Amino acid sequence: xxxxxxxxxxxxxxxxxxxxxxxxxxxxxxxxxxxxxxxxxxxxxxxxxxxxxxxxxxxxxxxxxxxxxxxxxxxxxxxxxxxxxxxxxxxxxxxxxxxxxxxxxxxxxxxxxxxxxxxxxxxxxxxxxxxxxxxxxxxxxxxxxxxxxxxxxxxxxxxxxxxxxxxxxxxxxxxxxxxxxxxxxxxxxxxxxxxxxxxxxxxxxxxxxxxxxxxxxxxxxxxxxxxxxxxxxxxxxxxxxxxxxxxxxxxxxxxxxxxxxxxxxxxxxxxxxxxxxxxxxxxxxxxxxxxxxxxxxxxxxxxxxxxxxxxxx
Amino acid sequence: xxxxxxxxxxxxxxxxxxxxxxxxxxxxxxxxxxxxxxxxxxxxxxxxxxxxxxxxxxxxxxxxxxxxxxxxxxxxxxxxxxxxxxxxxxxxxxxxxxxxxxxxxxxxxxxxxxxxxxxxxxxxxxxxxxxxxxxxxxxxxx
Ligand code: SF4
Numbered sequence: 154x155x156x157x158x159x160x161x162x163x164x165x166x167x168x169x170x171x172x173x174x175x176x177x178x179x180x181x182x183x184x185x186x187x188x189x190x191x192x193x194x195x196x197x198x199x200x201x202x203x204x205x206x207x208x209x210x211x212x213x214x215x216x217x218x219x220x221x222x223x224x225x226x227x228x229x230x231x232x233x234x235x236x237x238x239x240x241x242x243x244x245x246x247x248x249x250x251x252x253x254x255x256x257x258x259x260x261x262x263x264x265x266x267x268x269x270x271x272x273x274x275x276x277x278x279x280x281x282x283x284x285x286x287x288x289x290x291x292x293x294x295x296x297x298x299x300x301x302x303x304x305x306x307x308x309x310x311x312x313x314x315x316x317x318x319x320x321x322x323x324x325x326x327x328x329x330x331x332x333x334x335x336x337x338x339x340x341x342x343x344x345x346x347x348x349x350x351x352x353x354x355x356x357x358x359x360x361x362x363x364x365x366x367x368x369x370x371x372x373x374x375x376x377x378x379x380x381x382x383x384x385x386x387x388x389x390x391x392x393x394x395x396x397x398x399x400x401x402x403x404x405x406x407x408x409x410x411x412x413x414x415x416x417x418x419x420x421x422x423x424x425x426x427x428x429x430x431x432x433x434x435x436x437x438x439x440x441x442x443x444x445x446x447x448x449x450x451x452x453x454x455x456x457x458x459x460x461x462x463x464x465x466x
Numbered sequence: 467x468x469x470x471x472x473x474x475x476x477x478x479x480x481x482x483x484x485x486x487x488x489x490x491x492x493x494x495x496x497x498x499x500x501x502x503x504x505x506x507x508x509x510x511x512x513x514x515x516x517x518x519x520x521x522x523x524x525x526x527x528x529x530x531x532x533x534x535x536x537x538x539x540x541x542x543x544x545x546x547x548x549x550x551x552x553x554x555x556x557x558x559x560x561x562x563x564x565x566x567x568x569x570x571x572x573x574x575x576x577x578x579x580x581x582x583x584x585x586x587x588x589x590x591x592x593x594x595x596x597x598x599x600x601x602x603x604x605x606x607x608x
Binding site: 182186189190191192193194195197198200201202203204205208209210211212280361362363366367368369370371374 | 472473475476477479480504507509510512516517518520521523545547548549
């Protein structure tokens with residue numbers, strides 16, 4: 154009981170994940186600023202934003218469904234944080250591994266997107282409804298390439314749990330080189346998952362005010378922002394665990410430092426993508442995902458199948 | 467006590483703004499936009515431009531308030547959540563300026579909303595706008 158509480162509250166629960174997600178948001182914003190030749194925000198910026206938002210007055214619009222409006226941010230935060238439990242951090246096994254947890258993690262990562270959709274829908278404002286519909290449209294475009302890109306390595310490792318995949322590539326590090334197309338696809342698709350440029354169409358502030366979160370304010374908005382940050386950490390950890398087979402199961406401290414370097418590198422790549430690219434229109438985004446990303450992800454699956462067949466003989 | 471200090475610190479460090487043109491000649495708006503460009507980099511102070519008034523803490527108003535815009539300005543102000551501040555950018559927003567006495571104008575922003583800081587200038591320079599925001603935030607401490 155005590156250990157379970159420690160897991161939930163301190164590590165790898167809310168405190169650890171909260172600090173890590175604030176660090177991730179800061180890194181992302183600072184890199185974005187530096188790439189635009191700016192100074193960028195100070196290190197405490199995400200924390201100040203969080204405290205300020207959570208102490209602001211909270212308004213629930215009259216036409217919104219009050220219960221859903223309040224509950225959805227918590228759902229988003231809870232499911233994004235739960236996904237973190239099944240991803241290996243420094244050793245090749247996660248805290249609570251079980252077979253096929255890759256699928257569970259991918260679905261847990263879909264839940265926040267669904268809550269964004271519902272949040273926009275239940276706010277019942279015109280802009281947030283447009284934002285929700287865009288969120289949904291986008292979901293159907295990037296999910297398939299993202300899943301396929303992550304399933305390719307799983308096929309090669311012949312294991313559907315992330316811990317299994319990580320230990321396979323830890324033993325055969327050169328095999329990870331076959332997964333480079335998948336890495337590229339998942340980096341681009343992750344931008345859609347995290348709703349960042351070039352796929353920040355659902356909350357395009359120049360077109361539809363605040364998108365899905367138009368009506369959100371105060372601590373509910375703080376929770377939503379927090380869950381997006383946690384999602385960023387989880388996606389970076391997932392990509393790092395599947396595509397970068399660098400673990401030190403023997404030494405937790407060195408392993409943790411390597412883990413930090415890995416996720417910061419993934420966040421760096423995501424920040425470069427976000428800064429370098431401009432927002433697409435929704436139909437451009439859908440056709441890009443289906444015409445370019447999905448075939449590339451299929452190619453990844455094909456490569457892994459062929460390599461596996463060759464190795465078997 | 468310490469909680470109050472932390473909250474005030476967070477409010478000072480993270481002012482999100484929403485920009486509203488209540489009838490300006492557009493020169494002030496362009497200066498507000500110029501202040502948001504990478505050249506001045508207001509994210510250093512934690513200032514972010516937000517699209518929705520629900521997210522914002524500071525309402526940056528430019529121009530005199532025309533009779534047409536009066537109700538809309540009030541609605542936008544009411545949509546913001548407490549604590550909220552209004553910043554009047556430009557001579558027009560402060561006192562209606564050259565439009566004072568015009569038939570369609572009801573005066574500066576302070577005739578409609580409580581204004582926390584006035585930034586004079588026709589148009590106000592980006593440096594002046596940033597200075598105004600920083601001074602407004604410093605006044606929060608008291
Ligand atoms: S203060 Fe000058 S520049 Fe600004 S809106 Fe008025 S007339 Fe235009």
